[in-house]
Every structure is written in structure tokens, then in C-alpha cells.
Amino acid sequence: MPVVLENLGKRFGDGAPVLDDVNATIAQGEFVALLGASGCGKSTLLNIMAGLEPPTSGALEVPSDGAAFMFQDAALFPWLTARGNIELALQLADKSSTKGSRRARATELLELVHLGGAGDKRPHELSGGMRQRVALARSLAQDRQLLLMDEPFAALDAITRDLLHDELERIWKETGRTIVFVTHNVREAVRLGQRVLLLSSRPGRVVAEWDVTEEHRTDAGAAGELTGVITRRLREEIRRHAK
Amino acid sequence: MPSNPITTEERTLPVTESKEHITSPSLKGNASELRDLEAGLDNLQSDSRRKTGIDWKRVLLPVAALVVLILAWQFYVSLEFKRRDLVPGPLDVLTQFVTMWGEGKVQEAVWTSLQRGVVGFLISVVIATPVGLILAQVAPLRRAFGPLISGLQVLPSVAWVPAAIIWFGLTDATVYFVVFMGAIPSIINGLISGVDQIPPQYRSVGTVLGANRLQMALQIVLPAALPGYIGGLKQGWAFSWRSLMAAEIIAVGGTIGFGLGSLLDQGRLLSDMTIVMSAILLILFVGILIEILVFGPIEKRLLQRRGLLAGSSR
Numbered sequence: 232m233p234v235v236l237e238n239l240g241k242r243f244g245d246g247a248p249v250l251d252d253v254n255a256t257i258a259q260g261e262f263v264a265l266l267g268a269s270g271c272g273k274s275t276l277l278n279i280m281a282g283l284e285p286p287t288s289g290a291l292e293v294p295s296d297g298a299a300f301m302f303q304d305a306a307l308f309p310w311l312t313a314r315g316n317i318e319l320a321l322q323l324a325d326k327s328s329t330k331g332s333r334r335a336r337a338t339e340l341l342e343l344v345h346l347g348g349a350g351d352k353r354p355h356e357l358s359g360g361m362r363q364r365v366a367l368a369r370s371l372a373q374d375r376q377l378l379l380m381d382e383p384f385a386a387l388d389a390i391t392r393d394l395l396h397d398e399l400e401r402i403w404k405e406t407g408r409t410i411v412f413v414t415h416n417v418r419e420a421v422r423l424g425q426r427v428l429l430l431s432s433r434p435g436r437v438v439a440e441w442d443v444t445e446e447h448r449t450d451a452g453a454a455g456e457l458t459g460v461i462t463r464r465l466r467e468e469i470r471r472h473a474k
Numbered sequence: 475m476p477s478n479p480i481t482t483e484e485r486t487l488p489v490t491e492s493k494e495h496i497t498s499p500s501l502k503g504n505a506s507e508l509r510d511l512e513a514g515l516d517n518l519q520s521d522s523r524r525k526t527g528i529d530w531k532r533v534l535l536p537v538a539a540l541v542v543l544i545l546a547w548q549f550y551v552s553l554e555f556k557r558r559d560l561v562p563g564p565l566d567v568l569t570q571f572v573t574m575w576g577e578g579k580v581q582e583a584v585w586t587s588l589q590r591g592v593v594g595f596l597i598s599v600v601i602a603t604p605v606g607l608i609l610a611q612v613a614p615l616r617r618a619f620g621p622l623i624s625g626l627q628v629l630p631s632v633a634w635v636p637a638a639i640i641w642f643g644l645t646d647a648t649v650y651f652v653v654f655m656g657a658i659p660s661i662i663n664g665l666i667s668g669v670d671q672i673p674p675q676y677r678s679v680g681t682v683l684g685a686n687r688l689q690m691a692l693q694i695v696l697p698a699a700l701p702g703y704i705g706g707l708k709q710g711w712a713f714s715w716r717s718l719m720a721a722e723i724i725a726v727g728g729t730i731g732f733g734l735g736s737l738l739d740q741g742r743l744l745s746d747m748t749i750v751m752s753a754i755l756l757i758l759f760v761g762i763l764i765e766i767l768v769f770g771p772i773e774k775r776l777l778q779r780r781g782l783l784a785g786s787s788r
Contacts, residue, residue: 281682300682306675309780310697319693323683345512355781358519373683394512 232294233258234280234377234409239289240434241275249275251434253289259376262403262410264424266417266461268469272435273413277379280411299373301380305362307354313365314341314350320372340368343402360391367399371406380412384419396422417462421447421454427461431468439464562748567755570748579737580756587718587733588760590646594653595714599707602658606665606706607691610699616666623659623666631656631717635724644728649721656717657710664706668699700776708769712761719757734760 239253249272257263267273278284280293281300307316317337321328328336341350344364354362363383370378384392400423403410414420420427421443429439441461447454544564551563558566574580609616609623634655638648672695680694696703722735730736734757741749777783 283678283681297684298682300679302675302679304675306679308676308679308694308697310700320683323680323685323689323693345509346516349516353779353781358516360519361516369683390511391515394508394515397508398512 232376233292234294234411235292236276236280237290237292239276239279239286239291241272241279241284241287248287248434250279250286251436253430253435253437255428255437257409257411259409260407262412262423262425264420264427265411265413265430266420266427266465267413267415267430267435268432268465269415271430271432273415273430274381276430276435277381277411277413280377281379294376296375298377298379299370299375301363301366301370301378301383303382303385305354305359305366307362307365307369309354312351312353313346313357313361314338316354316365317341317369317372320369324373336372337368340372341365343371343405344368344398358391359387360395363387363395364398367395367402371402371408376409378408378410380410382414383412385414385416392419399423417458417465421458421461429461429464429468432472438468559745560747562751567748567751570746571752571755574749574752579732580752582732583734583737583753584756584760586731587722587735587757590649590733591653591711591715591718594650594718595657595711597650598654598657598661598710598714601654602661602710603665603703605658606662606703607669607696609662610666610669611687611691611695620666623662626655626659627663629655630720631713632720632724635721638721639725644725644730646730648725649718649730652717652721653714656713660713661706661710664709665699665703668702668706669695671702672698701780701782704769704773704776708765708773711764711769715757715761715764 234255234257236253236255239250240248241250242248253276255263265273265276275284277300279286280291281298282293283300307313308319311319314334314337317340318333321333321336338347338350341347344367346361346364346368349357349361349365354365357365366383370380384395387395396419399410402408412420412423424443427441427443428437429441430436431438441457443457447457548564551558551561555561562570571580609619631652634652635648638651642648642651676694676698677690680690685694718733719735719738722730722733723739726736726739734753738750738753738757741747741753774783
């Protein structure tokens, strides 16, 4: 089932609209990078898609079972172990599941993010990258077709981020999820997305989109060129607000 | 990106290989190499230090402080500024204590008070926890009753003793009533302030994970608020214990048993400072013991598991 956003608008109170007339269609199994400068309403759009906030105008169509969500910081519960966090997500997603089945599934998910040995550690004992991997496993535990990611790797160091890009891509291929990935990093958008949507700032609106083709993925030169084009367009968008 | 050495290396790879995995040329290597890199980072960045063994400083320092205080007491008494029956020395109090122990009075008083304090406190917890959770979760209720609960916490629960005696007479019910009025508001307040300090993101995560209202309250809000809640329990215990002593001092006789407060009052009636001092020290000692044996370990374990203990002076 695709995700459809139609003339979506959002304003908080009487303020200027944060989002205005956002239109987009995201096919099932597609990996879309949603790019924009800080403060352009990317997170608000994601929150609306996740059902955390209602839109003020327009309509949206999302899978009826809702969406899994991954936040910028891991947001793991500190009173639970890595495994416990995943098991809680499994329990809340499927009330009828048994303890044994949850445990087995959590082990599988930990293996999937290469954290098989760290299940009994608590969040504060893990590095930032490991916490994000647990958070990724937790969002996969929800078993929803749509996965929304709000700059999940923004706070990580370069090597860890590169590794997680590979890992996310592998998991996307293995699980066939529809992923909407919000970022302000052009390289990251080109690296991950099959399609890059550029969101303007104040009000947020989809102003441009690029397809990331096979060629961009295999040829560093082509990828660099596309990154350059998108970066110029993004800067243009930001300069409009300089006045 | 073009200056990335890994990228230039990738360009020399044969074209046929790139067909197998469609990834951008940001980071390459064979799968096991990448896994090793990842595992290396994991080991470098995660914290696995563990402390073991008994820390003798924790035991010796408080004991040393106690010895110093007793010596100072003895020194003051030996200067003989006051009459010995008004300010007895440590040895006089010890002698009295041993005598009362022999009569079984100490055991009876401690047991009666402790039993009432613990039972009263536990019932308070059972009442205050759901009330606190509901007040913290339902905004209109909290606005309505919040000020009243805060007020009740400030009101000394001893103020309820006359009312309790009129309603329940000199029975155990009087004592328990006063304990409840002391402990319940402070446990409720502790839980509410614990809930207030939960990072808002935990609730968002709960919503996203599909928690309903009850699951949110029991599986996310309550554990998240646990540090504040334990603080409230500690304070609630302190209020129970104090209220209990006050009630026992004021309400003596009837079917009310013989507790530490009663012992204190008996010392006053007999004008025997050694009994009074023994009772005060016993009350203090029970308070310290509960902290060391019950709340201290719970709190420490809780903070340790959440990684909140690093750098603290506990």
C-alpha cells in the first residue's frame, strides 16, 4: 500500500504555516530521502505521517496499521536492557504473543543489527551507534510496512554513520520495508534514497525531486555530481530566507 | 567525497562486481571486513567496567564518625557543666539500655513501632501509587486536587491526632490514621514530580509503539518515573515514622500498644533522661537501619542500572 500525501498543511496555533500544500506519493517498498534545511518542518511532516500530530489541512493515506518510527536519539528506555527494549516493542505490537516467542524474535532482530552479544547490556553501556542499532531493531520489531526515520544517524561519527548506512540498506533489502528517511545531509540522502525529495523552508513544501539511479550508486563521479546539484538547489532554498 | 581514498580505490574495481550489490561508493570492503570494523568500534566505544568487592571506606568512615561523636559526648559530660541526671553520659545510657533490654521493654517497643510503621507505610504505598498515577496522567484531576495534596504534605500530620482520638479513641486506628495522613500525600507528590520529569520523548515512543493508556501508565510512565517515585517513598517512610512517633507520644493508653514513642513519654513522666536518650537513639537507629538496609540498596541499584551513578558522591 502506497503512502499518499495530498495538499497537506500544518500550522501551530495562529503562527505561520509550518507545512503548506505538501504533495507526495511513496510507493510500497520504496526508500525515499526527505531532504531539507533545519527548521523546514521535516520532523513535523514525519510526526504527521506517524500519527503523533494531526494535520491542519489536506489528507494523507498511510497503511492502516500505522508506522514504525525511529528518532534522532535512540530514545531507548534506560530501565530495560537492549533485549528488553525490543521485547517491549514486540509485546505492545502484538498483545497475544508469548514470552518465549518474543524472546526468540528479539534474538533474531539483535542478530540482524549485529548485536547478538549485547542483548543484556543497558542503553548507557552501549555506544551511540550501538544504541541506534538497537533502536533500529526495535522499530523493526513493530513489524509495520512503513518505517519513518527522523535523522537517526545525525549525531554519530563518520565511520559509524557509513557503517549504519550499509546496514540500513542491507536491512531494507532483506525486509522490503517502505522507508521515509529525513535528513539535512545531502550526501546521506543520495547515499540511501532511491528518490530524494527537497522540502523548502517556511512553509515546508516539496519543491524538487531527483531519482537516484543505478549509475549514481556505482559511479562515484555521477554520485558526486548529483550531490553537487542537490546541494546547490538546497543552498538556493536557504538563501531565499537571508533577505 | 571525491577526495575519499576508499572511493578512489573502489573506482578501480571491475564493473561486473558492482552489479551484485547496488550500494553507493561511500564505504566498501567485503562483508566480514565491515563486520570486524563494526565489532571493533563496538568494543572500543562501549563501557564494560565493573566494580567488585566491598568498599571498606563506606563502612569505616561512618563508624569513625560515630566514635568521634560519642567521645565528644563523653568529653562534654566529664566537664560536668550540668547535673548528671539532666545530661547522662554514654555509659549511663548504655546501662539503662541493657537493663531495659533485659526486661524485654526495648524489644517490645521497637517491634510494636516498627510493625506499625511498616504496615502503615505499605498500606500508604498501595493507596498512594494508583492515586498518584491517575493524578499525574489526568490533567483536570491534577489541577483540581494538586494544591490540596501539596497542602496536605505541608500540614504536620500530628495536627490530625486530636481528631483521630475523637473519632477512633485510643486504639491502633488512631495511630494508623495519623501515619496515612503523613505518608500518603508525600508519596503521591513524589510520584507526580517523578512523572513530571519524564522526557517527553518516552511518551512519543510509547505512542509510536502502540501502547494504550493503561500500558502507557504501567509499562512506560511508572518505570520512567521510578527514581522520583523512590524519592517519594523514602520521604513517605520518613513521614510515616515521624507521624507514628508523634502519635505514640500524644496518644498513650487504651488499646494502643507500647511503642518507642510511648517509651519516650514514659521517660519524660519518670524524669529519667537515660530512658529518654535510649528511646531517641533507638528511634534514630531504626531510621538509619531502614535507610541502609532498604532504601539505600534499592536506590543505588536503580541509579546504577540506568547509568546515573557515575561521578556521584554516594
